[in-house]
Amino acid sequence: MHTYAAVISYDGVAFSGWQKQTQAASVQEDIEKALQSVCGNVVTVTAAGRTDAGVHGKGQVISFSLTTLWDLHKLVLAINFYLPETVRVMRVFLVDNNFSARFCALWREYRYYIWHGPAFPPCLSQRAWWNRWYWNKSAVEKACLYLRGTHDFKAFCPIKECPDNTVRSILSLKYRNREHLSVLTIRGNAFLMNMVRSIVGSLDLVGKEKKSAEWIKELLDDNKNRxxxxxxxxxxxxxxxxxxxxxxxxxxxxxxxxxxxxxxFVPSDFA
Incomplete structure (x- = not known):
């Protein structure tokens, strides 16, 4: 067997998430069907992270094993031939047989895009959050400082979906703003369900000056929930x-x- 890692990109609007589901379109199912068409047998793929319905993938990484040693360029073309336009394999790498896209990941990075203002460009529909209010930049930047590091993020995970251990490490959290567009870039070792989106929703209250930056620090208390x-x-x-x-x-x-x-090594940097 030969193990491969692939960088994939997908339009999250077209899917009910990464993971296979009954009677719902998923990225995992489309890729596994494409690999089966290419190889003639069932292939299971593992992703670095599971994305929810509507979340996009720019540099998602998956791993899978095949009996054949493929030319990597031809393998990309073969898989993409059977995929819908809403998901694409950008590059394939050969990796050691112990590699897992999920368990070997050192960190994962997400970006969240927000458009501020009274009018929203149609070309960004389903590509960014239209938030009509402008944020207080210094307040959001201060709040981001509190979120960095290792904390209990229970307040940012749905109550029914919280695991026993809700401690996670945010390695970096950067906020950039230029005119109408804000971008939050968050890197961590692992994330809870809806954690990034819940952080963004909380920072929104700080940006609108409905909550103080210190309120974010209070949410990291282990007595706080969603x-x-x-x-x-x-x-x-x-x-x-x-x-x-x-x-x-x-x-x-x-x-x-x-x-x-x-x-x-960041595979998507070379895709």
């Missing part, structure tokens, strides 16, 4: 942006030296 935080921001503004891995999982790639990427 009822204490802000709304869950719409799914269509969220993108699964990229994933980082130990470069040693990836077999030699001619145009990529290990010295160039040091220890962390």
């Amino acid at each position: 009822t204490h935080a802000g709304m869950t921001a719409p799914a269509h503004g969220l993108y699964f942006w990229r994933v980082g891995y130990d470069v040693h999982h990836f077999l030699p790639i001619p145009e990529i030296s290990k010295e160039r990427v040091k220890e962390t």
Whole structure:
């Protein structure tokens, strides 16, 4: 068997999420069907992260095993031939047989796009959240500082979906704004269900000056639950942006030296 990692991109609006579901379109099902058409047998794929209905994928990474050693360029063309236009394989890498897109990930990065103002460009429909109010930039930046680090994020996860351990580490959280457009980039080791969208919804209250930046810090108290935080921001503004891995999982790639990427390899940077 040969193990592959693939960078995929998809339009989240067309799917009910990443994971296979009964009587609902999913990214996983479309990719597994395409691989079965290519290889003639059932293939199971694993994703770095599961996205909800409406969430887009820009640099999602999946892993799967095939009996055949493929030319990587031809494998991309073959899989895409059987996929709908709403999902595409951008590049395939050969990896060691112990590689898992999910369990080998060092970090995952999401981006959330927000358009502020009284009018919304139709070309961004289902691609960004139309939030008519402008945010207080300094207040949002201050709130982001409180969210960085290792905390209990129970307040940002639906009560019925909370695991026993709701402690997660936010490695970085950046807020950028230029005129009408705001972008939040959040990187962490792992995320709870709806965690990123709940954070955005809470930052929205800070940006509108309905809550203070210190209120975000209070939400990280382990006595707080989902009822204490802000709304869950719409799914269509969220993108699964990229994933980082130990470069040693990836077999030699001619145009990529290990010295160039040091220890962390981001597959989507080379897709």
